[in-house]
Amino acid sequence: MSDSLLAAIIAFALFSLVLGLRTEDAATGLTLEPRPALLFTVVAIVFFGRLALNLFVWQAEYPLTAPFAKLFNSEPFDRRDRVTLAVAFVFGAGWLLIGLLFGEPVYELLGTVVVLFVGLGLLRRFIVQRFPNLPYAQMFIAGGILFALFFPIVTYALESMFRLGLPLRYWFDLSILILTYVMLGWGLNIVVGLAGLLDLGYVAFYAVGAYTFALLATHFGLGFWICLPIAGAAAALWGIILGFPVLRLRGDYLAIVTLAFGEIVRIVLLNWTDVTGGPNGIAGIPKPTFFGLPFSPFAEGMTFHKFFGIPYDGLHALIFLYYLILVLAFATNLVTLRLRRLPVGRAWEAMREDEIACRSLGINTTVTKLSAFATGAMFGGLAGCFFATRQGFVSPESFTFIESAIILAIVVLGGMGSQLGVAIAAVVMVGGFEALRHTEGLQAVFGEDFDPALYRMLLFGIAMVGIMVWRPRGLVSTRAPTISLGDGKNISGELVSEGRG
Amino acid sequence: MAYFLQQLINGVTLGSIYGLIAIGYTMVYGIIGMINFAHGDIFMIGAFIALIAFLALTAIGVTAIPLALLLVLIVAIGLTAVWGWTVERVAYRPLRDSFRLAPLITAIGMSIVLQNFIQIAQGARVKPLQPVITGGYELYSQGSFTVIVSNIQILIVATTVLVMTGFWLLINRTALGRSQRACEQDRLMAALSGVDVDRTISLTFVLGAGLAAVAGMLYLLYYGVIDFFIGFIVGIKAFTAAVFGGIGSIPGAMLGGLIIGLIETFWSAYFTIEYKDVAAFSMLAIVLIFFPTGLLGRPEVEKV
Numbered sequence: 001m002s003d004s005l006l007a008a009i010i011a012f013a014l015f016s017l018v019l020g021l022r023t024e025d026a027a028t029g030l031t032l033e034p035r036p037a038l039l040f041t042v043v044a045i046v047f048f049g050r051l052a053l054n055l056f057v058w059q060a061e062y063p064l065t066a067p068f069a070k071l072f073n074s075e076p077f078d079r080r081d082r083v084t085l086a087v088a089f090v091f092g093a094g095w096l097l098i099g100l101l102f103g104e105p106v107y108e109l110l111g112t113v114v115v116l117f118v119g120l121g122l123l124r125r126f127i128v129q130r131f132p133n134l135p136y137a138q139m140f141i142a143g144g145i146l147f148a149l150f151f152p153i154v155t156y157a158l159e160s161m162f163r164l165g166l167p168l169r170y171w172f173d174l175s176i177l178i179l180t181y182v183m184l185g186w187g188l189n190i191v192v193g194l195a196g197l198l199d200l201g202y203v204a205f206y207a208v209g210a211y212t213f214a215l216l217a218t219h220f221g222l223g224f225w226i227c228l229p230i231a232g233a234a235a236a237l238w239g240i241i242l243g244f245p246v247l248r249l250r251g252d253y254l255a256i257v258t259l260a261f262g263e264i265v266r267i268v269l270l271n272w273t274d275v276t277g278g279p280n281g282i283a284g285i286p287k288p289t290f291f292g293l294p295f296s297p298f299a300e301g302m303t304f305h306k307f308f309g310i311p312y313d314g315l316h317a318l319i320f321l322y323y324l325i326l327v328l329a330f331a332t333n334l335v336t337l338r339l340r341r342l343p344v345g346r347a348w349e350a351m352r353e354d355e356i357a358c359r360s361l362g363i364n365t366t367v368t369k370l371s372a373f374a375t376g377a378m379f380g381g382l383a384g385c386f387f388a389t390r391q392g393f394v395s396p397e398s399f400t401f402i403e404s405a406i407i408l409a410i411v412v413l414g415g416m417g418s419q420l421g422v423a424i425a426a427v428v429m430v431g432g433f434e435a436l437r438h439t440e441g442l443q444a445v446f447g448e449d450f451d452p453a454l455y456r457m458l459l460f461g462i463a464m465v466g467i468m469v470w471r472p473r474g475l476v477s478t479r480a481p482t483i484s485l486g487d488g489k490n491i492s493g494e495l496v497s498e499g500r501g
Numbered sequence: 502m503a504y505f506l507q508q509l510i511n512g513v514t515l516g517s518i519y520g521l522i523a524i525g526y527t528m529v530y531g532i533i534g535m536i537n538f539a540h541g542d543i544f545m546i547g548a549f550i551a552l553i554a555f556l557a558l559t560a561i562g563v564t565a566i567p568l569a570l571l572l573v574l575i576v577a578i579g580l581t582a583v584w585g586w587t588v589e590r591v592a593y594r595p596l597r598d599s600f601r602l603a604p605l606i607t608a609i610g611m612s613i614v615l616q617n618f619i620q621i622a623q624g625a626r627v628k629p630l631q632p633v634i635t636g637g638y639e640l641y642s643q644g645s646f647t648v649i650v651s652n653i654q655i656l657i658v659a660t661t662v663l664v665m666t667g668f669w670l671l672i673n674r675t676a677l678g679r680s681q682r683a684c685e686q687d688r689l690m691a692a693l694s695g696v697d698v699d700r701t702i703s704l705t706f707v708l709g710a711g712l713a714a715v716a717g718m719l720y721l722l723y724y725g726v727i728d729f730f731i732g733f734i735v736g737i738k739a740f741t742a743a744v745f746g747g748i749g750s751i752p753g754a755m756l757g758g759l760i761i762g763l764i765e766t767f768w769s770a771y772f773t774i775e776y777k778d779v780a781a782f783s784m785l786a787i788v789l790i791f792f793p794t795g796l797l798g799r800p801e802v803e804k805v
Contacts, residue, residue, distance in 0.1 A: 013583045017553045017576075018546065019622050030628060032556045198602070245786055248793045252536055256744050257789060259737070260782035271775040401733070405609045412606045458617040464610030465592050472599040 003054055008047035015042055071121035089118045141420060148326060151175070152319045172318040176325055176390065178430045180383055183329040185410040185422040187379030190336055192408065193417035194345065195372035196352030198255040201262025202407055204242075205235040205377040207269060207399035209384025214282040214394045215275070224288045224389050228382060235381020236374040243373035247366055262404055269396040281395025288389045290320055325386055332379045333419055339375070348372050413467050415474025424475050433460050503643035508770045509763070514654045514723065516762025517661035521716035522739035523746070523754035524668070525709030531685045531749035532705050535601070538608035539588055541736015542615035543710050547581040547717030548727045549619060552630055555721075566634065577714040585710025586703055588615075593706075594699070612732070619729040627728045630721060657719045664715055665755060668708070672751065677704060685749070734778070738765075741785050747798020756796060760784075 019039055023030045056064045067081035068088075077085075096111025128136075152172060159166050184206065191199045209231040216222045216230065246257045269276045276282065287295065293304045295317035304316055339345040347368045350358045359365050388394050410429055414421030433456060467475070522544050529537045554576040558569050592607040637651030672678035680701045683691040692698045720735070721727055742761040746753025761781050768780040788796065 010583060010587065013580055014587060017550050017557075017580060018619065021553050021557065023553065023556065023623055023628055030552075030556055030630070032553065032560060192602075198605075245790050249789055250793070252530070252748065253744060253789055253793065253795075255536065256740060257786050260741065260785055263737070264779050264782050267776065267779050271773075401737075402613070405613075409606055409609065412602050416602070454621055455617075457613055458621065461610045461613030461617060465607045465614065468603050468607045468610065469592070469595045472596055472603040 004047050004051040007050040008043050011043045011046035012039075015039055068117075068121070071118070071125055085118060085122075088114060092118060137420070144423070148179075152322050156315060156319060168315055169318065172315065172322055174431065174434055176318070176322050177434070178426055179322070179325040179329050180387060180390075181407065181410060181426040181430045182423050183325065183332050183383045183386075184380060184407045185414065185426050186329065186332040186336060186419060187376050187383065188407050189376075189411050189417065189419070189422055190339075190348075190379070191372050191376035192411050193422075194336070194340065194352065195348040195369065197369060197372060198252070198258075199373075199376070200255050200259035200401075200404055200408065201242075201265075202258075202376070202380055203399045203401070203404040204262040204265040205238060205380030206384040206387065206403070207265055207394075207396075208235045208238050208377075209381030210388040210394045210398075211269065211276060211282070211384075212381070213385040213388045214285050217285050217388075218282055223286070224385070228385050231385035232378045232382045235384065236378040238381075239373040239375075239377025240370055242377075243370045247369055259401065259404075262399075262401060266396050266399050269399070277395075279396065281393055281397070283393045285388050285392045285394065287317065287392060288321065288324065295320065321386075321390055325383075325390075328382055328386060332382075335375075335379075336419065344368065344371055409464055413464070413474055415476040418474065418476045421474050421476030428475070429460070429463070432463070503641060503646045503648050504770070506641065507646075507648045508766050510648070510650050510654060512763035512766035513759065514657050514762070515766055516759035517658050518716045518720055518723070518758075519735075519739045519742045519762050520755045520758025521661055521664065521712045521719075522735065523742040523758045524665075524751060525713050526740050526743040527746070527748055527751060527754040528681075528705050528709050530743070531751075532681060532702060533593070533597070533604075533688075535593070535604045536608065536740070537593075537706075537709075538605065538736075539592070539611040539615060540709065540713060541734075541739065542612050542732035543581060543585055543588065544713040544717050544720075544736060544739075545727070545729065545732030546584050546615060546619065547577050547710070547714030548721045548731065549623060549628075549717075549729075550580050550714070551577040551718040551721050552628055552727060555630065555633070570633075574715065574718060577718050578711045581714035581717070582707045582710045584615075585706040585713075589703055589706040594702075597702075616729055616732065623729065625729060627726050629726045632725060633722055653722055657723060660715065660719060664712065668712065669751075671708075677701070681705060738778075738781065741781060744795055745785055745788060747792075747795025750795070750797045753795055753797035 016039065019035070019042060021032045021034055024033050062080060064084065067077065067084045069075075070077060070081055071085070092111050092114025094111070095107040096115055099106070099108030099111055152175075155166060155168060155171065158164060159168055184202070188199065188202045191197050191202070212231040212234045213224070213227040216227050217224075222230075242258070242261050246254055249257060270279055272278070289295070290304045295304050295314075303312075336345075340349070347358065347363045348371075350361070350363060351365055351368050355365060358368075387398070391398075406429070410425045411422055413429065414423070414425030522540065525540045525543070526537060529535065529540070551573050554573045555569070558564070558572060563569050563572065588611055592611045593604050596603045596607060634653045634656060635651075637649045637654070640648045640650055642648070672681065680691065680696040681704075683694070683696050684698055684701050688698055691701075720731070738761055739758065742757035743754045744757070745760060746755070746757030761784075764781050764784050765777045768774075768777045772780070792798070
């Protein structure tokens, strides 16, 4: 009780001025508009929320969250757990039913969440208990790869056969976006996850790749396939140029210099108007072609749909882009997995674990660091090249620090060094973030003028803090060691050093 | 000469603000070894609290300058300190003994949260404030160019010197400062010798946020406009200042702030204003190449 009161007082202090009073523009300057109701609501939510947490979770003899935790860590249930789960399930189903019957979106939303959470948890628990020895991780990876390979083709075929009205354009756009972040995450993973060098300016290489292609294509008319390796090489070169001066720096000094480098690149792109177009960016970047066949209904000569003798459809280009980024992302992954087994990859991991021991074993840390920077940067550049051709337009707006932060967050939230974790984190963060755009349910809860777009970044930030506090080692915190003596056992993320680069 | 002198005055003013924020970064780094990415946004919240407190005081009729300024300062420091405390409690304390990148990610997340919270609560537009302190002194005249030091610049430098002196005494002469330095040396040993480590770290955040609030108020008075995004770029500059001076060293943070302020002002005055940030950041890289731990930083001991 006293604890909740304290929380309410602190909440009042926090929000009294910034939430309780709103500055409004007026003819004579700024005026204040008091919003006592909003302030009171927020403080009340904090008070009762804290009270409920204290009564039922934190200080309770039997925390209400315990059975839900047991659902996912496969501890045995006792009678109380079964009752709690049953009550939760019945309530959830009831809400869902009421929501469906009376058209209450709030109940529908709540009910669906509860039913799905409990139902899927029980199902997972049942399967894991029945078949404890199945290789779940491998099955999951195989399933993911199969899904990624066939998802556009299958949905496209279904749509063109049965006219289901699926929002394919939106799905493809979203999955291309997610795959771009997966590729960027895997690229940065080489630098941060394997070599342990904290790079806060990764987006600079993405920008170098994008602008390299944009400039070459608009000035010299070069095509995507020629520019792709050039963009990768240019970004790798910049990785080395950046790497050289900062070789002596360690840890956070390295972090701030890479951040500064990212900002420098952005500022130069913004102000060097003659070459980069300044804040207007570069438009008119050619769309990709299917090995020379353009995707266009009107183009002269041979086009994609004429060549294959099928009717024109704008989705063809999207599907092609999807497979393009899928191939690029898989290439990143394969190269990483291969490199990890080669001497250079082992040197990266050794350097992450202990730089001094690494040096005393005769490993050249200069070359090791530069190779990590260059390899990571190269994949960033390739992704940038893809980004430029997808958008058809680049501007400095797309390469802000927040992008670097999101990519780094994907790497760390996924579990450093874990390829699977990075992919999952990209889906969760980018996909979940995007899903907030389409939340009629939320709109129904908070009224018509609730604009989810405004709250997207706020929720994104809260999710970053929440996931990290809940699982500090990332979503996938165990992984098989790269090399081992005898049988390789999965090791916990706790045992992997974070690197002080 | 006159132009140079004027830029010197402007640079020192800007540098004072950076220095005040840089102390917050450097203290937190010294004590728990993390970059508090949300500190720039704490500064931004301080500026907003000061703005709203100003407007509220005007609304209830308190307009006498010294009194109003003092009240705003107290309110801003107090409430911003609560923000600093809360951020530490929510986002950093649960991860105290986790691996090093975890609190960095929560800090970036917290920074996004704070920025967007203010954007939603107060709107995305630039918030102007009528000039509160006007006037100045003509120092020196050369041809048609007159060097002016405005009252607000005097106020900023004087407040900074005063606050920093007070802060310096606090760190070097009180029990709090002693436990802070003890935690910096070795947190476990400090805990064993009876220092309440959690409390010390909380107080470090509270102190840093208080200094950021002072900086926020001065920034508001000096520029007269703020928006929800100022925390990012000013925060990065202040952090650069902290690294420049040698992160973990409090005199280093003051010196770094001053240098960054001067570099930026002189670059804008004599070269192109668009590239002032590039100049500051490049200078940072160059200094770090020759002094890998900053100007006044202690060399890192390599443990084998």
